[in-house]
Amino acid sequence: MIELKTPAEIEAMRPAGAFVAAVLERLRGEIAVGVNLLDLDRIAHQMIRERGAESCYIDYHPSFGAMPFGKVLCTSVNDAVLHGLPFDYRIQDGDVVSVDFAASVDGWVTDSALTVIAGPTRRPEDIRLIETTERALAAGIAAAQPGGKLGDISAAIGDVCTAAGYSINLDFGGHGVGHTMHGDPHIPNDGRAGRGLKLKPGLVIAIEPWLLESTDELYTDEDGWTLRSADGSRGAHSEHTVAITADGPVILTQRSKG
Template sequence: MIEYRTPAEIEEMRPAGRFVAEVLEALRDRADVGVNLLELDALAHEMITARGAESCYIDYHPSFGASPFGKVLCTSVNDAVLHGLPHDYVLADGDLLSVDFAASVDGWVADSATSVVVGTPREADLALITTTEEALAAGIEAAQPGAKVGDISFAIARVATKAGYKINTDFGGHGVGRTMHGDPHIPNDGRRGRGLPLKPGLVIAIEPWFLESTDKIYTDPDGWTLRSRDGSRGAHSEHTIAITPDGPLVLTARS
């Protein structure tokens, strides 16, 4: 079901967006060579507790998950790109880390993701991350009142294909509100002018994610982590935005 929020409700969602942005900034600062993924998850957990927020992940158990997620972050490293289950892994020089985080503050959810290279970067990794960020910016710019969901998808795909990346549409953006995942689904490829009209009050997460040389993925034995079939690396960028009469409002903007 598509839900639309009043201007007052969108204002009530701002604290959740600010909190999610603050947590991702803290995680980017902490992520470094020698840091364990479980340390990052613990930091996010501490921040959730201190804020009086609620995790959207820890009890999350959709049909595609093997069990309740059990952690408060998704940490995807190198050939992992989505739903990375934090585990006892120490980040090494040159690792490409994608962090996805969603939380509820006062009953409203925000969802965002970022990718970073720890230590010495590969140029190919930096290009991949930059492309997801540029695709995210293009998708947000296309999210204008009166446009269609397909306009967002088309804008994202145009950036990806220009950079030479293939696109998987199994997972993408989604509605956000009282829960983390709602309608509509926003694939990272689509036809301009098609799909749901974008009306003021619609709150969505836009999340381009690409793999270096494939669009094929498989699920890790942990039952959650999605990895590239050819071992190539992935990157992921995401923001929660609200459609307003004046254009898209990024609720999870980071400083």
């Protein structure tokens, strides 16, 4: 069921958005050569405790997960792009690291993700991949206008990605957000403008373009969660929680840095 929030409820979601943004800002600064993925998860866990928030990931067990997730953060490195289960791995120079984080504050959930390159080695292909997801996210947010259609968002994202020469997987995309992390509607990362659900004020959604460098095919890692590229190419993921208002889209997870 699709839930429309009142203006007061959207305001009530702002603390959750600010918290998720703050965690990702901290993690962006912590991602460095030699840092263990489990340390990143511990930092996020500590911030959850200090804020009195609740994790959306621990014990999360949808149909596509082999077991309850068990961590508070998704960390996807290089050929991993989504649902990366943190494990005992120290980040290497040139690694592409995506972190995806969702949490509940006062009963409201927001969800966001970013991708960075660790260390001084920066492959042009990786920079371009990340920048494309960021541009696609910006285009999707700009298209999230009241009175428009859900397909407008999907088409805006898809246009950016296909123009850059990337193929698009439609199995995983954006989603509704509110009292739970994943709700209706599903928002594919490609589509046709002018089609689908009418965008009404009060709709709150996570918009999340993600790409793989040279494929759109995924497989699930032996850990039962992490989604990796079928050909070993690298991935990138960008995401914000966005409220559609009468005055246009409002980014609830806007970060102050970068």
